[in-house]
Amino acid sequence: MVKLxxxxxxxxxxxxxxxxxxxxxxxxxxxxxxxxxxxxSLSAERPGEMRSLLSSPVIVIDxxxxxxxxxxxxxxxxxxxQTVDVTQHTDPQDPEEKxxxxxxxVVREILRESRERPASPKRETTxxxxxxxxxxxxxxxxxxxxxxxxxxxxxxYHYSDNDFWVSVEGDLVRVxxxxxxxxxxxxxYYVELEEVGKTVELGDDAGRLESTKTAMEIIIPISxxxxxxxxxxxxxxxxxxxxxxxxxxxxxxRPTDLTELELLKNAEEYLEYAAAKARKELERQTxxxxxx
Amino acid sequence: MPFLPKIGIIACSGEGCSGGNISRAAALKxxxxxxxxxxxxxxxxxxxxxxxxxxxxxxxFPTITIDGCSKMCAARGTARYSSEPAVKINIEDYxxxxxxxxxxxxxxxxxxxxxxxxxxxxxxxVDRLRKExxxxxx
Amino acid sequence: xxxxRPARNSRDRLPVEATVRMSGKRRLLIPCSGIGKxxxxxxxxxxxxxxxxxxxxxFETVCLPLIMTDDEGDTGELVRSSEVFAIDGCPxxxxxxxxxxxxxxxxxxxxxxxxxxxxxxHRPESIVDIGEGGRQLARDVAMTLxxxxxx
Numbered sequence: 001m002v003k004l005x006x007x008x009x010x011x012x013x014x015x016x017x018x019x020x021x022x023x024x025x026x027x028x029x030x031x032x033x034x035x036x037x038x039x040x041s042l043s044a045e046r047p048g049e050m051r052s053l054l055s056s057p058v059i060v061i062d063x064x065x066x067x068x069x070x071x072x073x074x075x076x077x078x079x080x081x082q083t084v085d086v087t088q089h090t091d092p093q094d095p096e097e098k099x100x101x102x103x104x105x106v107v108r109e110i111l112r113e114s115r116e117r118p119a120s121p122k123r124e125t126t127x128x129x130x131x132x133x134x135x136x137x138x139x140x141x142x143x144x145x146x147x148x149x150x151x152x153x154x155x156x157y158h159y160s161d162n163d164f165w166v167s168v169e170g171d172l173v174r175v176x177x178x179x180x181x182x183x184x185x186x187x188x189y190y191v192e193l194e195e196v197g198k199t200v201e202l203g204d205d206a207g208r209l210e211s212t213k214t215a216m217e218i219i220i221p222i223s224x225x226x227x228x229x230x231x232x233x234x235x236x237x238x239x240x241x242x243x244x245x246x247x248x249x250x251x252x253x254r255p256t257d258l259t260e261l262e263l264l265k266n267a268e269e270y271l272e273y274a275a276a277k278a279r280k281e282l283e284r285q286t287x288x289x290x291x292x
Numbered sequence: 293m294p295f296l297p298k299i300g301i302i303a304c305s306g307e308g309c310s311g312g313n314i315s316r317a318a319a320l321k322x323x324x325x326x327x328x329x330x331x332x333x334x335x336x337x338x339x340x341x342x343x344x345x346x347x348x349x350x351x352x353f354p355t356i357t358i359d360g361c362s363k364m365c366a367a368r369g370t371a372r373y374s375s376e377p378a379v380k381i382n383i384e385d386y387x388x389x390x391x392x393x394x395x396x397x398x399x400x401x402x403x404x405x406x407x408x409x410x411x412x413x414x415x416x417x418v419d420r421l422r423k424e425x426x427x428x429x430x
Numbered sequence: 431x432x433x434x435r436p437a438r439n440s441r442d443r444l445p446v447e448a449t450v451r452m453s454g455k456r457r458l459l460i461p462c463s464g465i466g467k468x469x470x471x472x473x474x475x476x477x478x479x480x481x482x483x484x485x486x487x488x489f490e491t492v493c494l495p496l497i498m499t500d501d502e503g504d505t506g507e508l509v510r511s512s513e514v515f516a517i518d519g520c521p522x523x524x525x526x527x528x529x530x531x532x533x534x535x536x537x538x539x540x541x542x543x544x545x546x547x548x549x550x551x552h553r554p555e556s557i558v559d560i561g562e563g564g565r566q567l568a569r570d571v572a573m574t575l576x577x578x579x580x581x
């Protein structure tokens with residue numbers, strides 16, 4: 001039977017916190033396959049707790065709409081967490097025991113559905129880590145771990161399926177390669193950029209990259225005219241690896257039609273897409289003896 | 293099946309003597325031939341140099357270290373900078389002190405059998421650790 | 431049991447004085463030799479070329495992990511007192527980082543991907559087999575270090 005990780009917020013500052021704790025304890029007492037998670041241990045990233053979180057289906061019970069437990073579970077790498085918000089299923093005027101029973105009923109239903117469903121691919125090796133060294137994700141970044149690789153996506157940017165990003169800067173846009181792309185291609189040692197003044201359409205090739213794994217065209221994610229190239233990349237192509245969203249940018253462009261941005265993914269959408277892509281790539285590499 | 297984490301393989305891979313090359317060859321055989329989808333490599337130099345991805349993985353998931361000599365650099369480095377390895381392989385347990393002999397330092401000439409034995413043992417440990425993970429024992 | 435072969439002990443075979451320059455410093459060659467990327471294997475192959483074929487008797491080497499873990503031994507002192515040649519595979523520069531960790535300085539460093547940028551047809555194939563391109567790249571790397579280090 002699949003083990004289940006049930007994470008109550010257990011907060012002391014709201015009445016719902018006590019209910020989540022009581023629900024988790026009752027569920028665990030009646031179901032030996034349930035492990036009760038600890039928000040505190042996840043905050044400290046205790047290895048055993050992290051392992052349980054990342055290797056089991058996760059049900060979060062939050063005592064209020066702040067959803068603290070869900071947030072901590074997701075920032076520690078759990079994906080598609082099933083959340084039970086106590087306030088959505090109970091009346092605050094009811095006695096505590098009645099509220100506990102109501103939430104237990106909801107959790108039991110989720111447990112039943114979890115076991116009836118075929119094992120879903122949504123449980124992935126994902127975890128957010130804020131690496132402290134240079135090039136580490138900023139606060140504004142989302143990150144996802146696939147195996148040992150932590151891939152970062154910057155909030156507020158727009159992303160193409162070809163793994164290039166666009167950020168809007170006034171009337172202009174800046175374009176670059178995503179962190180996911182740079183990790184998949186590995187060490188970039190050569191960059192060839194188009195000249196300033198060239199007009200390109202969304203999907204056009206505009207320059208190329210060569211890395212220790214592959215050679216690829218730069219596929220422009222938005223139509224426009226190139227007004228600036230990142231000349232530093234000629235001598236230091238590794239900037240794309242080291243700082244894909246900042247120093248490793250490729251072009252500044254004057255866009256033809258900013259509504260094209262609607263064709264691109266936002267950070268959250270791209271994160272999901274990129275994780276799936278990265279997993280496929282890792283499987284391909286391990287089969288082919290590539291870098292790992 | 294629920295998601296099951298991969299097992300990290302860390303070879304000392306040292307250039308100082310034959311044992312390092314044998315550890316490297318055994319690790320590569322497991323990673324790319326025997327258990328390619330169940331293992332991943334953790335680059336020891338990168339790990340020691342402070343890469344958060346490599347260290348973060350080893351903190352959370354089980355690792356197997358393969359050391360070429362009794363100095364046990366991979367095992368000690370992993371324990372110091374991340375967490376205690378689940379399995380510590382010392383090549384001396386298979387073949388004695390390989391650093392007394394320099395012929396395998398750069399290429400595997402006479403040690404194919406040793407490499408295979410170590411790799412097969414590591415693969416067995418990988419299977420065991422994943423089973424224990426699956427059963428919630430570790 | 432391993433077959434008995436004539437001993438070729440790396441610690442004895444190269445007399446220390448063979449690696450000593452006029453400055454009195456020993457020449458220490460440290461590759462990153464990472465196992466995660468093909469360029470790490472190239473760094474290792476370049477080291478082999480330098481030590482076995484191109485400049486035998488010129489360099490000593492030491493296990494990189496030992497530099498990071500040998501707090502009690504004399505590895506750190508060896509690094510600090512030697513003329514250090516480092517071969518790094520990728521811009522993470524683990525070999526250089528290890529030398530610095532031991533309190534030493536890299537006197538002559540080469541970055542494999544930078545050498546590759548100068549001759550892009552010499553691309554390694556994979557970590558398992560770097561292929562002909564990788565072997566040529568290793569030779570390029572070795573020659574670059576010879577030139578830069580004046581050895």
